[in-house]
Amino acid sequence: MARPSILVTGGLGFIGSHTAVCLHEAGYEPILLDNLSNSNRSALDGISSLMGYTPTFIEGDVCDPDLLRRLFEEHNIEATIHFAAFKAVGESIAEPLKYYQNNMGGLMSLLEVMKETGKNKVVFSSSCTVYGEPDQVPVTESSPTKEAESPYGATKQMGERVLRDMQWAEVQCLRYFNPIGAHPSAAIGELPLGVPNNLIPYLTQTVAGIRQELTVFGGDYDTPDGTCIRDYIHVMDLAEAHVVSLKRLLENQAQERFEVFNIGTGDGYSVLDVINTFEKVNGLPVPHRIGERRDGDVIQVWADTSRVNSVLGWKTQRGLEDMLRDAWRWQQRIASQ
Ligand code: NAD
Ligand code: UDP
Numbered sequence: 492m493a494r495p496s497i498l499v500t501g502g503l504g505f506i507g508s509h510t511a512v513c514l515h516e517a518g519y520e521p522i523l524l525d526n527l528s529n530s531n532r533s534a535l536d537g538i539s540s541l542m543g544y545t546p547t548f549i550e551g552d553v554c555d556p557d558l559l560r561r562l563f564e565e566h567n568i569e570a571t572i573h574f575a576a577f578k579a580v581g582e583s584i585a586e587p588l589k590y591y592q593n594n595m596g597g598l599m600s601l602l603e604v605m606k607e608t609g610k611n612k613v614v615f616s617s618s619c620t621v622y623g624e625p626d627q628v629p630v631t632e633s634s635p636t637k638e639a640e641s642p643y644g645a646t647k648q649m650g651e652r653v654l655r656d657m658q659w660a661e662v663q664c665l666r667y668f669n670p671i672g673a674h675p676s677a678a679i680g681e682l683p684l685g686v687p688n689n690l691i692p693y694l695t696q697t698v699a700g701i702r703q704e705l706t707v708f709g710g711d712y713d714t715p716d717g718t719c720i721r722d723y724i725h726v727m728d729l730a731e732a733h734v735v736s737l738k739r740l741l742e743n744q745a746q747e748r749f750e751v752f753n754i755g756t757g758d759g760y761s762v763l764d765v766i767n768t769f770e771k772v773n774g775l776p777v778p779h780r781i782g783e784r785r786d787g788d789v790i791q792v793w794a795d796t797s798r799v800n801s802v803l804g805w806k807t808q809r810g811l812e813d814m815l816r817d818a819w820r821w822q823q824r825i826a827s828q
Contacts, residue, residue, distance in 0.1 A: 494520040501574030503530040505681040509730035537679035553597040559604040570612035583643035594646035612740040620644040629795035663736040668722035668755030672814035673821035680821030695822035709784035718762035722755035722793035725809035755794030769815045
């Protein structure tokens with residue numbers, strides 16, 4: 492029997508590439524769409540080496556409904572996993588129009604074509620950013636969402652709202668916490684363009700000698716060690732969550748038309764915990780200093796995962812040590828190229 496074709500928008504990106512490999516392993520055929528605005532064609536080589544063949548890749552824009560029409564028809568798309576979006580919070584404040592156009596425009600054209608073709612199943616990349624600075628941790632899916640601090644965050648909140656309003660669509664809305672790490676083979680990983688904004692690529696580039704020193708943004712927060720706390724999740728666990736969620740859609744097991752899940756580990760780690768764990772598992776020092784707070788940083792957030800554990804039957808398999816070991820292996824691999 493033919494493998495069901497799944498459109499993966501943003502399929503050469505960090506999370507999309509790992510998900511593509513997991514989809515293949517689970518018996519699906521990923522059809523990858525990416526305009527390479529934040530990724531590199533080399534990701535396709537990594538994906539292909541893991542899959543044993545080169546999957547269909549279309550270089551193109553999810554904001555182009557004609558292209559999507561063609562893809563849905565030619566590949567008999569059963570469902571979509573919609574990753575394609577811009578994601579840099581700071582850039583979104585500087586260039587909000589770019590973010591609204593791409594993130595909302597992409598979702599709109601996808602929905603237009605899904606509606607036309609009757610292929611109404613979609614998994615949407617949302618984010619724990621919708622919770623803002625929570626009043627209570629851990630956050631559950633029914634914790635209040637807060638007004639978004641950035642246009643990027645607003646596109647995730649609006650995306651959720653738009654999808655909730657599409658009465659004809661079947662939606663799995665996954666709120667990711669902090670995805671890090673890489674495929675354990677180091678064939679694929681995160682390829683940040685320019686100076687990284689995120690902790691892990693900045694940290695691994697510092698250890699690799701590309702950056703001088705990691706600045707810890709703030710050491711005087713009201714947390715046990717004074718630094719911010721996040722729920723870091725291995726990108727392979729996150730990729731696997733997409734497969735479980737997609738299966739639920741395809742097998743018509745969802746109890747509601749629009750379902751939301753927190754995708755995290757349920758554990759919070761501080762910035763200093765991350766540094767110390769990296770040093771321990773990789774046996775290398777992380778040059779760092781405590782600096783000023785970064786504007787807009789949430790002090791602490793981690794997931795209550797009871798809903799996703801019980802309803803989806805999914806939970807993470809990998810811990811912080813695995814994440815940081817794999818992140819370093821990936822950094823060494825890209826440094827050697
Ligand atoms: P990424 O930038 O690595 O991947 C996104 C991919 O989408 C890139 O390859 C980019 O080239 C592509 N893309 C962007 N706009 C496009 C367009 N108009 N048409 C076609 N392709 C387009 O990012 P990621 O970390 O893999 O994130 C994937 C999704 O998860 C995004 O929606 C992001 O907002 C969301 N998310 C990410 C994180 C995180 O920390 N990485 C956290 C929460 C949510
Ligand atoms: N962080 C840091 N130094 C950096 C980058 C990030 O101390 O160079 C901290 C940041 O303040 C936050 C955590 O690391 O507490 C995770 O930040 P990241 O940008 O990776 O993800 P965010 O949680 O902001 O989406």
